[in-house]
Amino acid sequence: MKMSGLFSALILLIIQGALAQRVKVEPEVVSYPGQTVTLRCQFPNPGETQLTQVSWIFERTDMERTNIAVFHPGFGVNYPTTSPLVGRVSFISVPPSLDNPSIQIKDVKMTDEGRYICEYATYPSGNEQGVSSLVMLAKPMNTATTVKVTAGKTPVIVASCESSNGRPAATISWSTPLNGNVTTPRTTNNPNNTVSVQSSYMLAPQPSDNGKDISCVVSHRTMSQPEIFPMKLNVEYPPQVQIKGYDDNWYKGRTNAFLICQADGNPAPTTFTWKTLSGLMPETVQVQENRLAVQKVDDTINTTFICEVRNSLGSGRDQVAVFVREFPRPKGVPTGGVIAGILCVIILVALIATIIVIVRKRQRKNSDGPPTHKPPPPMKTHSYSDRPSSRASLSESQFMYHEEPMTDLSAYHDDKDHHEPSPFSKQTPEKDDRDEDGLMGDVDGYYVTSSASRGSSFMSPAVIV
Ligand SMILES: *[C@@H]1O[C@H](CO)[C@@H](O)[C@H](O)[C@H]1NC(C)=O
Numbered sequence: 508m509k510m511s512g513l514f515s516a517l518i519l520l521i522i523q524g525a526l527a528q529r530v531k532v533e534p535e536v537v538s539y540p541g542q543t544v545t546l547r548c549q550f551p552n553p554g555e556t557q558l559t560q561v562s563w564i565f566e567r568t569d570m571e572r573t574n575i576a577v578f579h580p581g582f583g584v585n586y587p588t589t590s591p592l593v594g595r596v597s598f599i600s601v602p603p604s605l606d607n608p609s610i611q612i613k614d615v616k617m618t619d620e621g622r623y624i625c626e627y628a629t630y631p632s633g634n635e636q637g638v639s640s641l642v643m644l645a646k647p648m649n650t651a652t653t654v655k656v657t658a659g660k661t662p663v664i665v666a667s668c669e670s671s672n673g674r675p676a677a678t679i680s681w682s683t684p685l686n687g688n689v690t691t692p693r694t695t696n697n698p699n700n701t702v703s704v705q706s707s708y709m710l711a712p713q714p715s716d717n718g719k720d721i722s723c724v725v726s727h728r729t730m731s732q733p734e735i736f737p738m739k740l741n742v743e744y745p746p747q748v749q750i751k752g753y754d755d756n757w758y759k760g761r762t763n764a765f766l767i768c769q770a771d772g773n774p775a776p777t778t779f780t781w782k783t784l785s786g787l788m789p790e791t792v793q794v795q796e797n798r799l800a801v802q803k804v805d806d807t808i809n810t811t812f813i814c815e816v817r818n819s820l821g822s823g824r825d826q827v828a829v830f831v832r833e834f835p836r837p838k839g840v841p842t843g844g845v846i847a848g849i850l851c852v853i854i855l856v857a858l859i860a861t862i863i864v865i866v867r868k869r870q871r872k873n874s875d876g877p878p879t880h881k882p883p884p885p886m887k888t889h890s891y892s893d894r895p896s897s898r899a900s901l902s903e904s905q906f907m908y909h910e911e912p913m914t915d916l917s918a919y920h921d922d923k924d925h926h927e928p929s930p931f932s933k934q935t936p937e938k939d940d941r942d943e944d945g946l947m948g949d950v951d952g953y954y955v956t957s958s959a960s961r962g963s964s965f966m967s968p969a970v971i972v
């Protein structure tokens with residue numbers, strides 16, 4: 508059996524090797540359903556050989572052979588009605604020629620896939636043929652989904668990926684940091700020659716796996732790049748509970764003591780229940796959702812508190828045994844945090860003191876002498892040496908004057924009106940020198956229109972001093 512099969516294969520190879528070079532065809536033609544396919548065939552340079560007739564034979568499988576198109580120069584063209592391609596197959600040139608009897612198939616179907624043999628009847632060498640394989644491709648429809656699972660110890664399917672109605676069969680792989688297993692792909696052959704492939708990912712899901720990344724990667728001949736489906740695992744688990752807030756320093760009379768019940772669960776926890784081991788909730792305790800606050804610590808708090816949290820899957824709990832001390836726990840050496848805190852307070856106090864000193868100084872100057880905020884540097888250059896070159900700085904100083912608040916201007920003017928001897932103006936006579944240069948004209952203008960603000964500014968320093 509095996510031997511004869513091998514033998515016939517060998518014969519076929521020899522025949523093909525000897526004759527294929529005479530009948531020229533394309534070895535493989537690829538197409539999609541619905542398209543028009545051209546199958547070429549030529550017998551170049553027949554020489555002494557007489558070409559009498561050409562036939563196209565369709566071999567869907569090794570068993571099934573059908574003539575689909577025949578041409579004889581004398582009798583003409585015939586398309587056998589038994590062919591599955593009847594009505595869709597035709598010679599390209601009408602009438603065809605024996606040296607180029609190429610055919611085309613319209614509206615190709617998945618089931619048209621197979622071998623197409625261009626066979627010549629010749630004299631004297633007999634039949635000669637060329638074989639063209641038609642490969643039908645079908646772009647698959649790809650889908651991926653995660654499966655909502657409950658955390659547990661047995662491996663279950665957590666994600667699935669399917670590539671439907673493709674040809675050839677798609678390849679599915681998985682990309683994930685999880686250490687589960689990929690199931691052997693399940694392949695389904697459809698009647699129309701397409702193939703559906705399904706692959707699943709199995710894992711014993713842990714609560715920590717919830718939200719982890721998993722990607723399904725589908726590769727297919729019809730796609731230039733694999734199609735990637737990024738997903739996140741959905742693992743449900745009952746709440747995992749932890750009570751926070753007990754610092755082992757709950758002493759009698761302490762007021763700001765509280766416990767926080769932290770719970771993590773999928774789906775999200777719905778109810779928090781606080782209990783004590785004894786069953787009685789002390790009176791000074793206030794419970795609000797996941798927070799338990801103690802108004803004032805006393806002996807009744809010397810108990811074990813339990814927090815129980817539920818979600819739709821079940822419940823989780825944690826407990827903390829509170830030990831009520833007679834006195835606060837003795838403090839150890841100040842830690843880094845405490846030292847930093849003390850330093851902060853010192854710096855803050857120094858800062859406040861500095862601000863107070865500055866403010867006081869300012870108020871003093873406002874009432875006693877010219878304001879310190881008058882722009883001094885431009886005045887100096889102006890009054891001393893470079894008078895001509897200082898026009899820019901002069902206008903700049905004028906501009907700054909316009910921006911001064913009215914109250915300051917009037918306060919300054921008051922001083923001038925009163926002709927009070929101020930130590931500041933004596934030390935810097937150039938200031939008055941500059942004022943006479945016309946700058947005060949602007950100031951006067953403001954002064955006239957702002958008598959009200961002048962009055963208030965005149966009053967306020969007096970109140971403080
Ligand atoms: C994965 O497969 C290997 C071998 O087939 C098996 O030993 C292992 O337990 C499997 N792991 C899971 C999570 O299914």
Ligand SMILES: *[C@@H]1O[C@H](CO)[C@@H](O)[C@H](O)[C@H]1NC(C)=O
Nearest residue numbers: 540617645672697698699701
């Ligand atoms: C093949 O058949 C399936 C149904 O079995 C259909 O959904 C699909 O579109 C068909 N594909 C082609 C290329 O004919």
Ligand SMILES: *[C@@H]1O[C@H](CO)[C@@H](O)[C@H](O)[C@H]1NC(C)=O
Nearest residue numbers: 806809810828829830831832
């Ligand atoms: C608090 O409870 C502990 C046992 O948990 C007990 O040893 C201790 O005497 C109790 N203290 C008071 C003040 O009741």
